[in-house]
Amino acid sequence: MKVNDDIMETPVLGADRFFKLMDDSIRGLREYRLIETALELGVFEALKTPLQAGELAERLGCDPVLVPHFCEALVRLGLLDSFEEIGEAEEELQVEESDEKAEKAEKSPVSPWYVNSELSAAYLLKESPFSQQHYLSEKFRNVALWARLPELMRKGPELVEKGPFFGEVISCMAENARCGLLQETVRTVMENVDFGNVRKLLDLGGGHGLYAIAFAKINEQLEAFVFDLPPVTVKTKQYIEKYGASNVDVIPGDFFKDELGTGYDLVFSSFNPGGKVPELIPKIASALNEGGVFVTRQVPEENTESNPLFNLDWNLWTFEDTKKGGTGYCFENSVPFNEYVGMLGDYGLEVFRTLDMKEGSRMVFARKVNKSN
Structure with a gap:
């Protein structure tokens, strides 16, 4: 069977370099928008104490389906930490919040907890002596x-x-x-x-x-x-x-x-x-x-x-x-x-x-x- 020559022709220069360039550029844009949106929504201020994704979504008025993916993306960037079981110190903080919140935490033990990483706590929280709020505003401009x-x-x-x-x-x-x-x-x-x-x-x-x-x-x-x-x-x-x-x-x-x-x-x-x-x-x-x-x-x-x-x-x-x-x-x-x-x-x-x-x-x-x- 005769095959059309055009469809079997490949570029002289391989496409890997082109797609890597585009993918890297788009990934950078996504990461930037992720950080900008987290700041706009107040994610880091909310996560001074550990929260699960559902509670974070409720507190910020965000979509509960998207928030877990959003948080995991921030974990990948090193801006949030996640863990499966809350530690004793964090547990005490949760008890201080309210009995109702403690009950919610018990009902969803599989859902990870999220909290600010040392990186975000140092540079993204407003009260930190090394806060970069003005620097970030300048970058946004x-x-x-x-x-x-x-x-x-x-x-x-x-x-x-x-x-x-x-x-x-x-x-x-x-x-x-x-x-x-x-x-x-x-x-x-x-x-x-x-x-x-x-x-x-x-x-x-x-x-x-x-x-x-x-x-x-x-x-x-x-x-x-x-x-x-x-x-x-x-x-x-x-x-x-x-x-x-x-x-x-x-x-x-x-x-x-x-x-x-x-x-x-x-x-x-x-x-x-x-x-x-x-x-x-x-x-x-x-x-x-x-x-x-x-x-x-x-x-x-x-x-x-x-x-x-x-x-x-x-x-x-x-x-x-x-x-x-x-x-x-x-x-x-x-x-x-x-x-x-x-x-x-x-x-x-x-x-x-x-x-x-x-x-x-x-x-x-x-x-x-x-x-x-």
Whole structure:
């Protein structure tokens, strides 16, 4: 029997790669929507104490057929723990709820109990000191921006105002910093700078001010200032008050237009949007005392150039008065970080240490050369 040649023809390139690409992409979308929906429904807040799927569905007003599958999917992601029999500690908590709930639990011994995992308890509960609620809100806004990708591709990037933008993301950045970045950074600076000689510090573009606050807590003789845009420093003051840092104050302004002040023993800059802009170097040098130290932390281009998806994300939005560069964390008036570091010496800032940090950023230490030497 003659077989049509077309139906037996196979693609030159195997289909496995294509289907894996699509399946992985769709799985990522499903996992994202799972987490977003769990937060929207209040699943993690409800599961501070163990519940069975039926009771959870009743409490949240959700479909009892879907909830067990939903919970098991969260277990697979590591955001919930499940167990067949409730332990003594959890049992006591259940007894405190009501006799009626205890009876329901006895009638369905096969149905597993669900409770927050250590991961979700640490980062997804509102009262946790490491809660990432603002970070997640920022991620949700980013997803909404990507949902408009066809529109942005035709019309160009979204224009945003600096003040409101940074005012909104400050809480997000603060939450991120509290999860290890802050502690690592402060320890590294303390190990490489003689803080016994530091009396006045400037946290340039410091946003939430947590770095200045941490330095000031360690050195109570320190006078620290956080320089940032006026809408941002409103938030900064809230963090200063929250942590009781009486030796930290704010300087509202635009570092591209305004003076930074003088007499600083340390100027600190961490992931500052202007951290690769050469025109700021003379301002920083003038602000430092002789022998003072400039510490800057940025992501060098070699760690971002190879990620076109991130570069696209970075360029989906821009500031009206400050255009972005091609790669992530770069602006039009920026230069490559290595070039920027090389220019420090032109203004009397002598680099004495460069450290590559674990997440891909680089911390550079430069001392203002004493004219008498």
